[in-house]
Amino acid sequence: MSKNNVIIITGGGSWGHHYIVKEIKEHLSDHRVVYVGSKDSDQEIFENDPDFFRTYFFDTHEEHDDNIFEQFKSYYSYWSYKQECKKIIEELEPKVVFSVGGYSAKPMAFAAKAKNIPLVIYEQNALSERINEELRPYATLFLSPYLSDSPISTYPVKSEYFTKQRIRSDIKCVFFLGSIKGASPIADLALSLAKDFKARGIKIIQQTGEEHLEEIRAKYEKIGVEAKLFGYKDKISSYMNEADLAVARAGSSTIWELSANGLPAIYIPYPGAWDNHQFFNAKFLADQKLGWLMREEAIDKQEVLSILDKNLTTISTKLISRIEPNGAQKIASLLKEFCERS
Missing domain, CATH: 3.40.50.2000 (Glycogen Phosphorylase B;)
Incomplete structure (x- = not known):
């Protein structure tokens, strides 16, 4: 050279x-x-x-x-x-x-x-x-x-998110992404919605820290809900492929990996990120009606439930076209x- x-x-x-x-x-x-x-x-x-x-x-x-x-x-x-x-x-x-x-x-x-x-x-x-x-x-x-x-x-974005890409329509599985601690707003939201999801026949996939897997599993067992849990180091793209909707933070890699996969999301930006930049990442997609933005201090369980009735075909298709x-x-x-x- x-x-x-x-x-x-x-x-x-x-x-x-x-x-x-x-x-x-x-x-x-x-x-x-x-x-x-x-x-x-x-x-x-x-x-x-x-x-x-x-x-x-x-x-x-x-x-x-x-x-x-x-x-x-x-x-x-x-x-x-x-x-x-x-x-x-x-x-x-x-x-x-x-x-x-x-x-x-x-x-x-x-x-x-x-x-x-x-x-x-x-x-x-x-x-x-x-x-x-x-x-x-x-x-x-x-x-x-x-x-x-x-x-x-x-x-x-890594190629695996594109190869596992698919267009979503009805919501049958929700992926809670980024709740790597045992207790976090996203983890708490998942648990609070678990019984409603079960009644609707909607499956739950949740990412959590390796050290919190058994703790979170016990919480789901206590309320009689089965959830697929995985550790932070596992391949996210494989679990992402199963889901029809995600609930996630709004770091740059996260929003573009979800977009590449065609997976619409409810974004809950991490408020401690510098200059609140995750909010603006999520707003960028929400302003184009390519996702939903929900501040951590204003998480609305009823709003999440209302999104479950939406058909996601248009959003999913547009997300895929948004990133090369x-x-x-x-x-x-x-x-x-x-x-x-x-």
């Missing part, structure tokens, strides 16, 4: 960021891919990943707006790591820097700007991250599945084009 094949991927800090990095790097095996992230959230995930030609991890942290000392400390570390990133660029001469966002992307993304290296940003949420908005004016390309004018308007397959390959191909220009 020639030196002209170097692509730098930067950013991280959360599972959602890591998901995108993992999916896209799989399609860059014929290039020298370098990863730049943070010690506290990315190093454990990517340090020993053989797909990367090199990895660099800095002691970057989230910025704190309410603490002057922390602001100064954050700015100083950013400035020093930016200088380190400039040296990395000078040595490796990458043809493009691809940022998935997150606080760990800042030093390398701004170093790319300073060294006139093309910067491609992928925004995974409907509400752009602060760092992505800050960098957007300097980006060569800004990609987002929420923007109609994005050069690539899809999400790098092979998103990771398309993004990887776009990055490769920068290498081919030299």
Whole structure:
């Protein structure tokens, strides 16, 4: 591989960021891919990943707006790591820097700007991250599945969600997704609806943490309801395929995996997510009548029951058309084009 094949991927800090990095790097095996992230959230995930030609991890942290000392400390570390990133660029001469966002992307993304290296940003949420908005004016390309004018308007969903795709109509099975703790609003909602579902002949599938499986199973047995329970690490796509309706959080990977599978959902955004971004993800689909949005503090059992009588054919069909397959390959191909220009 020639030196002209170097692509730098930067950013991280959360599972959602890591998901995108993992999916896209799989399609860059014929290039020298370098990863730049943070010690506290990315190093454990990517340090020993053989797909990367090199990895660099800095002691970057989230910025704190309410603490002057922390602001100064954050700015100083950013400035020093930016200088380190400039040296990395000078040595490796990458043809493009691809940022998935997150606080760990800042030093390398701004170093790319300073060294006139093309910067491609992928925004995974409907509400752009602060760092992505800050960098957007300097980006060569800004990609987002929420923007109609994005050069690539899809999400790098795993192929299994497309292959198990089907159009839903009547609701015979509901999938409660994201209740990984023994007690959570989604888990509590599932239990509160269990008897109503049984009376209607509707099956329940529920995801929960491995350590809570027996606890949740006992609660269903106590009220005389049979539910299919599975742990967090199990393959979600297989269970998703059985369901006709989901009740889920609204992280980016979740809403696009459900869309790819053609599974309509009632979204209950996690209120603790940064800047309440899950609300805006869910609102994006709800505004197009491609799902339902319900705030955690206003969960309405009767509204859920009313949705059970709806025919989902139109929503399911439109969800499938909303996202294109092979998103990771398309993004990887776009990055490769920068290498081919030299």
